[in-house]
Amino acid sequence: MNVTQLKDWNENEQILHSLKDDILVTNVEGIILKVSEVTGKIYGVESESLIGKSVYDLEAQGLFTPILTPMVVKENKKITFVQTTNKGKKLLVTGIPVYNEQGELYRIVSYSHDITELAQYKEFLFAMEEEMQRVKTELGLLRNKQLHDAGIIAKSADMQKALSTARQLSEVDVNALILGESGVGKSLLAKFIHNKSHRRKGPFIEVNCGAIPDSLFEAELFGYEPGAFTGAHQKGKVGLIELSNGGTLFLDEIGELPLQHQVKVLKVIQEKRFYRVGGTKPIQVDFRLISATNKDLQKAIHEKQFREDLYFRLNVVPVTIPPLRKRTEDIVPLIHMLLQQFEKKYNKKKRLDEAVIHHLLHYEWRGNVRELINIMERLVVLSPTTLITDEHLPDHVKEGASIPSPSIPIEQTLKQMLDDREKQILLAARKKYRTTIRMAEALGTSQPSIVRKMKKYQII
Template sequence: MQDQQENVSDVLMELNAIIETSTDNIVIADGAGRVLRVSSNCREIYGIEPEELYGKSSQELEEAGVFSPSVTLKVLETKVKEQVIQHTKTDKVVMATGYPVFDEQGRLARVVSYSHDMTEIMSLKKNFEELAEQVKRYESELEELREKETRIPGVVAESPQMKRVITMVQRVAKVDTTVLLLGESGVGKNVIAKAIHRKSARKSQPFIEVNCGAIPEGLLESELFGYTSGSFTGASKGGKPGIIELADKGTLFLDEIGEMPLALQAKLLKVIQEKQITPVGGTRPKKVDFRLIAATNQDLERMVKEGKFRKDLYFRLNVVPIEIAPLRERPQDILPLIRIFLEKFAEAYGLKKRLDESAVHLLLNYKWPGNVREVENVMERLVVTTDEEVISAAHLPETMRTEAEVAEVPIAVGSRKLKDILEEVERRVIMQAYEECRTTHEMAARLGISQPSVVRRLQKYRGREVDEQSE
């Protein structure tokens, strides 16, 4: 008997030690939900002394707001483990887990619950969620600012190709490195060049643009480098500063650099290397400080191999090449451009215009050989020449409608020979190129054949002589 009493005493001592040393608050209730034992740290969690809990029913304590809801009541109801988030009258958040204890007859005899103060954790969770929400707002605002920063007036960049161009513009604008813009005529190389200048440290200084293919070869040298008084017949008294000198402290944009004569290429290379110019007829060089941007629609690397462009100048220009894809390769940009130019010219001429579905369909499926410049010209033409407010496919230029017909109408084979079928295909291609290109030289470059071959085929399919100079 004494041994049994000692064993019971030991068990009670151990049980009490377990209850008191637990970091969780422990509550033991009987099968009716009345509190039998409770750990002393209940005062920290529930704000009540342990003695005030003894003998109280869980229902009574819940109604008094000591804790809500009661995990003991839930276990008594379900007879399985339960877990709840409790709120106490001391404004604490508590996670309570209750376990059922059954006697030998399988009756629910006890409910043991463990309560852990989650107030600090829940507060941290709430703060984290608020911070996360704030971060999302900041990210959204930053994204908006980033988009505003990366937008360039006059440039549509919905396509991946143009987004890469804009990213590169942002990078190179910050430094004075030489940039070479590559792309077909009309893709907007001059717009990109101006954007680089506007975003650079030289933005308050001059932006001087010159088209090397638009100035006669005999005048290009004096236009670029200037001349002194009396240097040649017809020279202005007192001389004239050249384009390069006018770009001092600013940006010099040489468009169509591939058209520059070889003799001038050597002189330009020297200017780039030494940053000084000597006017035509002059002997004393002048210091110049400019940022150089060049552009071309030609394959300079091929021209170097053919001896039509200086290799050393090519490497001087090709420091940071930026290639601008033709519009046909970035269809995501076509519709935004159409809308921008339609609104621009409708507002400029005080007219109200919109496109119907048929017109939009043809415009989106057109190849736009003239790129952005052609989009602008076509939209201006449609705005000023269409009487109706709604622009339909019937109002579009004949070349656009013809291209759609060529693409959509199949070639009838029947009993015709292959030679006749190929001839019809060639006729369609030649006549389409004729409608889209300004000269036979441009047609030859587009089709990859010689210019005399273009003239012969035009004579064949148009049925009259072709003036090689005017075509």
């Protein structure tokens, strides 16, 4: 290094240019005083050509935007934001105020990091999230359609829980016991499990344990050989258990099974083998077992009416279907689904007055979904007009509806009271479901209808 080089050498400048980061120093008027060598590369110019220029002019020329200096001058503190260069790069820029001995703002030092790739990753992730949400929505719609086609509505949390368990059960051949009041849809859920399982191409054999006379139970369940007893068919008969081979055996109303037959059923479940009545050759069967009951089997065990060993064989995984009165979110969607089904079945076009839905929503439904099915079929068949009004409802439904006392003045008209109630339902639905699409799905109506009603009641 010669004398001239020593004179030109500046420690601060060398340190500045040795840094691999973009560093730029301006005065409070925005005139560039110092830059690192990396700065020019970022903006596509020679670093030295920036010295002495105004950041305001450079912004006007499109070199970068927005500019940092006026922000730091105005706020008089450290500022960080994203800047875009003329090359389309995204920079995370930070400006730091520097003060002189009098405490006055003297310089603004800025440094930046190229975050172009990060921004692209963010956009990519955002696009992926949107795509995943779209796929999730489509899967949800497809799943809801499949459930709708199966006649199952599951908007309520308890019903969704039961359905989630049923889906898990469909993947394995474990014994399942479906619990619930009469009419809640136990056989429907059993068919759902079968249709989702690997046995769906096999038979689904339903046995109502409470409907077979004691004297015929063994013959119906196990079948019989020719001439096994007086009156037997000369060719014999294949029993229901044998028919279920390769599929699902559904023992409905298992709680009604007489005590003397329970040990025989237990043996078949344990061994998957049985003898026909009058037969001597064992028959091996392969079936998946699902049972259902509306009885308290533990109470029946305590009363010596049900075998405890059979109970434990049946109750490997229990699934409880809640009564309809405890899953009110499902009532309106069920009403609309049934209306569509019976319209198609009887080739009739019907509409439900809001007062009808109001009565159906507040009725206790002791007969559960089965009772609702009967009522909806009756309304479609017997109502003489297209519009079904509360006049067409059976008296016991109108009288038995547990409609809460209105919290509004009784001087209001029925329409005003119904409007107030509808507004309350919409407010509750918006709070729970957030979007109009999900509100419409939960309430069993269309999204435009929800939007229209929200505008009507000025729900923002």
